[in-house]
Amino acid sequence: MFGIPLSFGTPLILAALLGLPVLWWLLRVTPPLPRRTLFPPLRLLRGLEDEEQAPAATPWWLLLLRLLAAALLILALADPLLGRSPKLTATGPLVLVVDNGWTTAKGWDARQELIADLLHSAAGRPIAIIPTAGTAPTGLLNEGEAARIAKELKPMPWPGDRAAAAAALGRFNFAAAPALYWLSDGIEDGKSQVLRDAFKRYGGASVFGPSRLPLGLLPVTRDASGFSISAIRARAGAPLEVEAGAIGARGETLAATRLHFKRGDLTARGHISLPMEVRNATTSLSIAGEDSAGSVQLLDRGAAQRSAGIVSESASGEGQPLLSDVYYLERALSPYAEIAKGGVAQLIDKHVSVLLLADVAKISAADIPKVKDFVSHGGVLIRFAGERMTGGSDELVPVRLRAGGRYLGSAMAWSAPQHLAGFGPLSPFNGLEIASEVTVSRQILAEPSAELSNRTWAQLSDGTPLITAQAMGSGWIVLFHTAASPGWSSLPLSGLYVEMLKR
Template identity: 35%
Template sequence: MSTLLSLGFGAPAALLALLALPALVWLLRMTPPRPRTVDFPPTALMRDLVPREDTPARTPWWWLAIRIAAIAALALALAHPVLDPGGADDGRSGPLWLVVDDGWPAAPHWDEITAEVSARLDAAAARDRLVVLVGTASGTDQFVEPQTPDEARRRLAVWKPAPWAEARDEPLAALAHSAETRPPGSIVWISHGADLAAPAATRAFRDALLAAAKGALLTLSLPGRVDAVALVGLDNRAEATVARLARADPSLPEAVRLAALDVKGRTLAELPVAFAPGEANAEARFDLPLDLRNDVARVEIVDRRGAGGVRLADDRWRRRAVGVVTGTGFDRDQPLLAPSHYLDAALAPFTDRRAARSGETGAAIRELIDGGVAVLVLADVGTLPKDTAAALLAWVEKGGLLLRFAGPRLAGAAPDDPLLPVTLRRGERALGGALSWASPRGLGPFAETGPFAGLAVPKEVRVSRQILA
């Protein structure tokens, strides 16, 4: 009974056809006038004939009921019956604003969101009401003037969620301009529920929307589950590749699967990830050999639609193999004074540090070059053997990066070493007098075009003396 009470009609005027049913019954039950009797003597010969068919004097009741039911059903169909018509329409006049959150969190439940928009358009069409359909992630280049529901359906048919987050403040100016000529009667904010903005920013958008709409009724609709999960970070650490995930609703039990793929789309590893009860963040570790981890080009959440569940990795993300060769014996006698100690501490968080098994400098350099290192660090290594220098120079010319740190041994190297950027000065190189300063100085800002662009200048680094090369 409650279902029948919530039934409405889009074209109630068609129900007037039901009033004609009594007249139809009367017409169907009508029979022709009784024929006049005329005596015809030869008809006596047909008195004993048995007729093969009997024609009823009146229409059978069951046949009459079928005809009446068919005509009544046709009248009801023409009236466009709608179940619970008030659920998608508030009964107000003026254009209906449909504000849709169409960022990447909407992708998993895009079908539910478009179904909600379609129901609102149907309700507006039943009352010949204009609509404004706007997406909060679609930017400023979208039509925000009142249009018919049929025109809005054409956009809805090709609408897809954007692969980025919403920028809700972008369409506000256009909406305010539209409201100056055609103020809206009501606003329906259809959201996926995964609010990526700060609470203060969400409240500011709500207030700005109401101000632009001049106080129209605002309704919030959440047609899908608030279960968005995103990959928020990816780190290729020394021991493993770590992926960081976040979810919108910590109260829901959630378990997903992560897959690491190479550039050809082949799966290198796949593992399950479960969120702890009440926690919004989780971590997953891919324990793979370094060579396989460097082949990872894409990490994604399996069977999840949306750009938020995908992280891409390029050459900057890979851990490079770095070889370190020192020219001093402090590595064994006094490790804390050895150049390799501080180099290891600096390189460990970002690279794969490789050490040569050979203790001889030339053999160690050739071993690391043959091992495929991308960077070779020479810490206070002086003059190199000719064959080692030639092999190292050829490696540099093929794209290898050579990094040399100065020290007493390098200061005594040959001045014409081709593996030095400048010719080293012999003798005293410390500057004094007018070219020196009384107190240590800090570093200046890094150039925007240099290799250290964007890095913060460390305040604890101080320069106390200038040394000529």
């Protein structure tokens, strides 16, 4: 239009511009002059001047402004389109194959504008729209139906299936060669060739791709200080820097870090350090500005990191750490929990979630009520046997214990060290793989009772309990009938020990 790449979606509305002269004439029309009649009392008003006077005719500038406003309204209703509509490559129906998987979420508005331009170019031809993610409409559509379906088309949170799109294209019977257009996400997924072969049967297709390929976020790894993040891109290229953030429940950004793709690299890594309370308040991690399902990793509330307090009556083990109960507990728990050490009352006051007692035979009388209240309100008390517990324990154990310890595989014992039996279906350790090299050479036995089997979470191959537990209020009391260090078993040296404490 006049050398400007301007077109109109509904050009028939422009015919209303022909009515502007009529509008001009109507605006210029003034009512007839009033008839003059003498009325004697009006002599009293003679000489008064009216400060506000109305013009006899509409000012020219106001008339021009009203006509301009009417013309602009007509042009807006005609749906003006700036830019040249693409010319279709064939005389048959218009067929749009649209990638609408998660990889197309970024820049979706521009994709919809391109679809609208192509539909405008159809000029009354039949139209077919085939999305790669979701159900494709069956049969050819008219321009109105195609515009409605295109408007409802959204990027899906899963990858597109190009093979299914090729099969949908093959089900059409075109009377003339179709004008094929593929709105691609620019990523090769192994099924692109199937779709290209389908295009070749109709003479090929015009392909539109994005200006920048999307980024994805790999599963996040938790550690003792925060989150380790890895982002990926589909194609190696120039250096690229993006921002990834930890997102809270209300969508607020709790912390962020910069990820740097080096030249030619497909992966960029970073780390977000946060206090434990903020880590537990994080609901997701995402790449800023991507706005796609693949750039977000949701966090499970059940995987929230807990604080654990360790109490031990033995020496700290700083001189011989490999003989210390605290050393093995700390090494096993530190990747998954925030560790604190101290006395029972001190750790409860710090609001730890789990309290671990390593060879603490008897909790002090002053601390017993605090521990009971801690467990009753949802805390977990985990106790480990040891030399001190062989002489007896307090009441905060899941089952009654025998005095003394049981020796397996020593010079004075007839039996060999025992292996672990499989975990029962009701045990929280069910599903963990038990390594054959894990053996127990010493344990504290439980007194036989009717409830012993129901309170046993793990046992040795001879049926004697290794781990027992009892619920108290909203929490649990758990007892390992062996020591936390390798002095009584090889369990603390195995990966099973870490997985059991993690659960």
